[in-house]
Amino acid sequence: MIVLFTDFGLHGPYTGQMKTVLHQMAPGIPAIDLFADAPMGNPKAAAYLLAAYAAWFPPGTVFLCVVDPGVGGTRPAIVLEADGRWYVGPGNGLFELVQRRATKTRSWDIDWRPERLSASFHGRDLFAPVAAMLARGEPPPGQRRDDRDRRADWPDDLCEIVYVDHFGNAMTGLRVAVLPPNARLALAGQILERERTFSDRPPGSAFWYENSNGLAEIAVNQGRADRDLGLTTGIPVEIVL
Numbered sequence: 139m140i141v142l143f144t145d146f147g148l149h150g151p152y153t154g155q156m157k158t159v160l161h162q163m164a165p166g167i168p169a170i171d172l173f174a175d176a177p178m179g180n181p182k183a184a185a186y187l188l189a190a191y192a193a194w195f196p197p198g199t200v201f202l203c204v205v206d207p208g209v210g211g212t213r214p215a216i217v218l219e220a221d222g223r224w225y226v227g228p229g230n231g232l233f234e235l236v237q238r239r240a241t242k243t244r245s246w247d248i249d250w251r252p253e254r255l256s257a258s259f260h261g262r263d264l265f266a267p268v269a270a271m272l273a274r275g276e277p278p279p280g281q282r283r284d285d286r287d288r289r290a291d292w293p294d295d296l297c298e299i300v301y302v303d304h305f306g307n308a309m310t311g312l313r314v315a316v317l318p319p320n321a322r323l324a325l326a327g328q329i330l331e332r333e334r335t336f337s338d339r340p341p342g343s344a345f346w347y348e349n350s351n352g353l354a355e356i357a358v359n360q361g362r363a364d365r366d367l368g369l370t371t372g373i374p375v376e377i378v379l
Contacts, residue, residue, distance in 0.1 A: 139167065139168045139169070139170055139195075139199055139200070139273075140160055140164065140167060140168070140169045140170070140199075140200045140201075140202055140269050140270070140273050141169075141170045141172045141192075141195060141199055141200065141201045141202065142156065142157070142169060142170065142171050142172060142173075142174065142202050143172050143173045143176055143184075143188055143191075143192075143201055143202070143203040143204075143205075144156075144173065144174055144176060144202075144203070144204045144205065144261065145173075145174075145175065145176045145177065145178040145179065145180075145184070145204070145205045146174055146204070146261070147174055147175055148171075148174045148175075152259070152261065152262070153171070153174055155259075155262045156202065156204075156261050156262050156265075156266045157169050159262055159266040159267060159270065160202075160266055160269065160270050160273075163266075163267055163270035163271070163274075164269075164270035164273045164274055167270075167273045167274075172191060172201075173187070173191070176188075176205050176301070177205065177300060177301060177371050178205075179205070179207040180205065180207075180371065180372075181205045181206070181207070181228070181230045181231045181232040182231055182289075182292060182296070183296070183298070183300040183301070183311065183371060183372070184205040184232055184300070185231055185232050185233070185234050185235045185236070185289075185292070186235055186295070186296045186300050186311035186353075187300050187301050187309065187311075188201070188203060188232065188233070188235070188236060189235035189236045189238075189239055190313070190351045190352060190353050191351055192223060192225075192236060193351075194351060195223065197221065197222030197223055198222060198223070198224075199223050199224070200223075200224040200225075200226065200269050200272045200273045201223065201224065201225045201226065201227075201269075202226055202227070202261075202265055202266060202269040203225055203226065203227035203228075203232055203233070203265075204227055204228070204260070204261035204265060205227075205228075205230075205232055206227070206228040206230065206232075206260065206261070207230075208228065208230055209228070209257075209258055209259070209260050210257035210258055210260070213228050213229055213230045213287075214228070214229035214247055214248075214283075214287060215227075215228060215229065215247070215248040215260065215264055215265070215268075216228070216229040216233070216245055216246065216247060216248060216280075216283065217245065217246040217248060217268065217272070217278040217280060218233045218236065218237060218243060218244075218245045218246075219243060219244045219245070219278075220233075220236050220237055220240035220242070220243045221240045221241055221242060221243075224269075224272045226248075226265050226268050226269045226272065227265055228260070228265075229247075229287050230287075231287075231289040231292065234288060234289040234292055235292075235294075237288075238294070244282070245282070245283045246278040246280040246281060246282055246283055247280045247281050247282075247283045248264065248268055248278070248279060248280040249279065249280045249281060250264075250267075250268065250279035250280065251264070252264065252267060294316075295311055295312045295313055295316055296310070296311025296312070297310070297311070297312060297374060297375045297376065297377065298310065298311060298371075298372055298373060298374050298375055299325075299356070299369055299370065299371050299372060299373045299375065300371060301371065302363075302364045302369065302370065302371060305357075305362065306358070306361070306362025306363050306364040306365055306366075307349075307355050307356065307357045307363055307364075308355065308356040308357075308363045308364060308367075308369040308373075309349060309353050309354075309355045309356075310323075310353060310354045310355065310356070310375050311353070312353065312354040312375065312377075313352050313353060313354075314348040314352055314353065314354050315352060317354065317377065318377075318379060320332075320379065321377050321378065321379060322346075322377075322378040322379075323346045323354060323356070323375050323376070323377065323378065324375070324376040324377075324378050325356070325367070325369070325373055325374065325375045325376065326367045326368055326369060326373060328344060328367065329378055330344055330345050330346045330356065331345055331346075332345065332346055332347065333345040333346070333347050334347060335347060336357060336359045336360075337359070339359045340359065341359050341360040341361070342358065342359065342360065342361055342366075343358065343359050344356065344357070344358045344361075344363060344366065344367060345357060345358075345359070354375075356369060
């Protein structure tokens with residue numbers, strides 16, 4: 139399958155145009171919408187989200203990833219293979235955490251170019267065709283690359299909000315597996331206790347829990363953490379023992 143991870147949103151033509159390319163070049167291969175609302179223009183926050191959610195998909199999956207504020211500029215266009223999964227997108231750090239956490243990786247600079255390459259829509263004109271090629275079983279259209287452009291200064295886990303979902307719950311870039319069992323999280327002037335799930339707290343109470351993909355997530359039972367606590371992407375989180 140081909141999995142879309144973008145900050146395009148579902149309004150407007152962009153996701154539809156990319157999926158049209160996939161349908162034309164890789165007919166019969168399902169295209170799955172994972173995130174169309176990844177942190178907008180923020181490849182760093184998106185990197186932690188992608189690493190957590192990509193691990194849920196089986197080897198052989200092709201991830202078409204576009205969070206690309208530098209589109210048309212000097213950032214490279216790359217393909218990454220990590221633990222049998224393929225990632226196509228900009229070399230701007232978006233794949234840093236996927237690559238860092240994988241046991242086996244290879245990467246390529248994409249040197250294939252279409253007849254027409256828009257300066258502002260590489261998702262449609264460059265990345266979608268390459269994702270379709272990989273999904274058809276073709277080799278990466280480019281040259282093997284070294285480890286330049288890595289983001290060694292980015293932490294292994296990001297102590298901030300990286301995503302707010304439809305329900306107002308706020309995901310952090312922290313994997314619960316690396317946190318002490320009794321850890322509390324401080325943010326927006328509050329210190330939150332850990333709970334197993336929503337119903338373990340009274341209505342209107344804020345808490346944090348391990349979400350279904352292993353990230354620490356802030357929630358308010360029968361409320362909205364974004365509204366009730368004033369949370370948005372980028373707000374820092376502190377671990378309190």
